[in-house]
Amino acid sequence: MAMIPTVHALNKYLKKRIFVLSFLFPLIAVAFKADPSTDISGTWRMDIVQRGNVKLSTYFIIHADSGKFSGSVIINGAVELRFRNPHFEGNEAVFGTTWNRDYRLRRDGEKLHVTIVYGVNSSEQAYATAVPEAETKAPPFIQLPPLAVVPANGLAKTPPMGWNSWNHFGGNVDDAVVRAAADRLVSSGLAAAGYHYINIDDCWEGGRDANGNIVSNQKFPNMKALADYVHARGLKLGIYSSPGPLTCGGYTGSYDHEEQDAKTYASWGVDYLKYDWCSAERIYTNDQLQAAYQKMGSALAHCGRPIVYSLCEYGMADVWQWGAAAGANLWRTTGDIKDNWESMSAIGFNQVKTAPFSGPGHWNDPDMLEVGNGGMSNAEYRTHFSLWCMLAAPLMAGNDLGKMSGETLEILSNKEAIAIDQDPLGQQGVPVMKNDSIQIWVRLLKHGARAVAIFNTTKVVKTVVLDFLTINVKGKQKIRDLWLHQNLGKFNVRFKTSVGPHCVALLKLTR
Numbered sequence: 001m002a003m004i005p006t007v008h009a010l011n012k013y014l015k016k017r018i019f020v021l022s023f024l025f026p027l028i029a030v031a032f033k034a035d036p037s038t039d040i041s042g043t044w045r046m047d048i049v050q051r052g053n054v055k056l057s058t059y060f061i062i063h064a065d066s067g068k069f070s071g072s073v074i075i076n077g078a079v080e081l082r083f084r085n086p087h088f089e090g091n092e093a094v095f096g097t098t099w100n101r102d103y104r105l106r107r108d109g110e111k112l113h114v115t116i117v118y119g120v121n122s123s124e125q126a127y128a129t130a131v132p133e134a135e136t137k138a139p140p141f142i143q144l145p146p147l148a149v150v151p152a153n154g155l156a157k158t159p160p161m162g163w164n165s166w167n168h169f170g171g172n173v174d175d176a177v178v179r180a181a182a183d184r185l186v187s188s189g190l191a192a193a194g195y196h197y198i199n200i201d202d203c204w205e206g207g208r209d210a211n212g213n214i215v216s217n218q219k220f221p222n223m224k225a226l227a228d229y230v231h232a233r234g235l236k237l238g239i240y241s242s243p244g245p246l247t248c249g250g251y252t253g254s255y256d257h258e259e260q261d262a263k264t265y266a267s268w269g270v271d272y273l274k275y276d277w278c279s280a281e282r283i284y285t286n287d288q289l290q291a292a293y294q295k296m297g298s299a300l301a302h303c304g305r306p307i308v309y310s311l312c313e314y315g316m317a318d319v320w321q322w323g324a325a326a327g328a329n330l331w332r333t334t335g336d337i338k339d340n341w342e343s344m345s346a347i348g349f350n351q352v353k354t355a356p357f358s359g360p361g362h363w364n365d366p367d368m369l370e371v372g373n374g375g376m377s378n379a380e381y382r383t384h385f386s387l388w389c390m391l392a393a394p395l396m397a398g399n400d401l402g403k404m405s406g407e408t409l410e411i412l413s414n415k416e417a418i419a420i421d422q423d424p425l426g427q428q429g430v431p432v433m434k435n436d437s438i439q440i441w442v443r444l445l446k447h448g449a450r451a452v453a454i455f456n457t458t459k460v461v462k463t464v465v466l467d468f469l470t471i472n473v474k475g476k477q478k479i480r481d482l483w484l485h486q487n488l489g490k491f492n493v494r495f496k497t498s499v500g501p502h503c504v505a506l507l508k509l510t511r
């Protein structure tokens with residue numbers, strides 16, 4: 001009898017415990033499986049020391065809650081990118097960006113351990129520390145000048161030719177690389193073929209001195225001495241900056257120091273400035289592009305030295321319509337070229353709407369040459385070079401001049417193709433026939449001759465009949481092949497030829 005109340009009491013006891021446990025269980029579970037999101041919320045700064053001993057800061061602004069997070073990364077103070085596909089993998093916060101770099105973040109004590117994943121095979125480890133969010137703000141906006149026309153500087157009557165460090169050396173450019181390029185430009189015969197500018201791209205900058213003067217970093221001990229070295233070889237020196245506070249590589253830009261920097265460049269003996277939008281994007285709107293570029297345009301006009309002015313804003317806001325008014329001698333019409341057929345052909349074959357805006361003193365710039373960098377065949381490089389010559393494009397070699405193959409040198413120094421590029425009429429070529437496999441482009445030259453390029457965009461040999469009506473010529477034409485360096489004879493009405501895969505027939509037609 002006594003058992004009944006006992007069982008009942010036990011039941012009651014267990015029910016009570018289960019009730020309490022069922023309440024506590026989620027709390028216990030949460031306590032054991034800590035929410036990783038609570039650890040990473042906030043603003044974090046990661047500093048990486050780059051070559052030249054220059055600090056590069058990247059910020060992570062993270063909003064995290066209940067196992068989820070979102071946010072943005074500010075790379076080099078230049079661009080702010082939203083996280084793509086943010087998710088946790090264990091205790092690591094993982095996300096991608098549109099800049100082809102992914103991140104894995106994990107809390108490690110007071111810091112955040114960061115793995116930066118570049119593409120498939122390369123990654124880098126670093127730590128980020130917590131900072132106040134205010135630190136990530138762009139510097140205050142400084143009023144831009146009202147729009148006005150900067151008078152033409154009289155330079156670059158034909159498209160500028162030279163060499164630029166970026167496509168091959170990127171951030172690994174230094175004083176020795178530039179001197180070697182200058183020597184090689186001369187000894188290879190390229191200087192004699194018309195290549196005169198030795199242009200240092202990004203990653204030379206080292207901050208500012210106590211008076212706000214821009215200084216070079218450790219890789220460039222003396223810019224004036226370097227300019228003297230380049231000038232002593234009959235060449236000219238180019239340099240690079242940004243209208244924003246930082247360049248695309250995270251080095252010092254010219255924001256709020258435009259006149260001062262123009263004077264510094266002039267005092268060093270600089271002859272060419274490439275001015276790259278980069279972090280200006282965080283300060284100005286696209287409506288302010290012209291005024292921002294004009295600001296440096298007029299600073300250069302008053303710096304006391306003739307300096308070719310090259311805009312690099314990837315073709316935004318139809319730069320070809322106003323680049324010359326901002327004082328520019330050339331302006332990039334596209335994003336960055338890559339060393340492959342897809343990138344090169346997508347850029348080169350799409351430069352039609354810009355054609356009317358090019359001419360002596362002010363050129364469309366479809367980006368620097370990749371010839372000799374290894375990502376395309378020699379036939380493709382011949383197409384690349386021919387297309388750039390048809391476009392009256394600046395010819396900036398972007399390869400390692402010291403390790404050039406015979407074929408690369410032959411392509412870059414094709415004097416007959418260069419003569420098309422440099423034709424004094426300065427009229428940009430245009431396509432007159434396009435189909436899935438062939439494009440025919442024509443460029444009118446001074447004294448009435450025509451350059452005609454027949455491009456084969458397929459991977460098989462094509463036979464092409466060039467009908468003179470298509471290119472709007474009448475009567476007998478003397479035809480010369482500018483790659484074979486041969487007169488092919490006189491032709492009436494049409495001309496038949498075969499063109500190799502991804503290759504070109506570059507011809508000059510004279511009556």
Ligand code: GLA
Nearest residue numbers: 166201202248249276312336
């Ligand atoms: C941008 C430009 C490139 C090069 C790099 C340097 O991407 O378009 O040509 O100057 O910046 O950081």
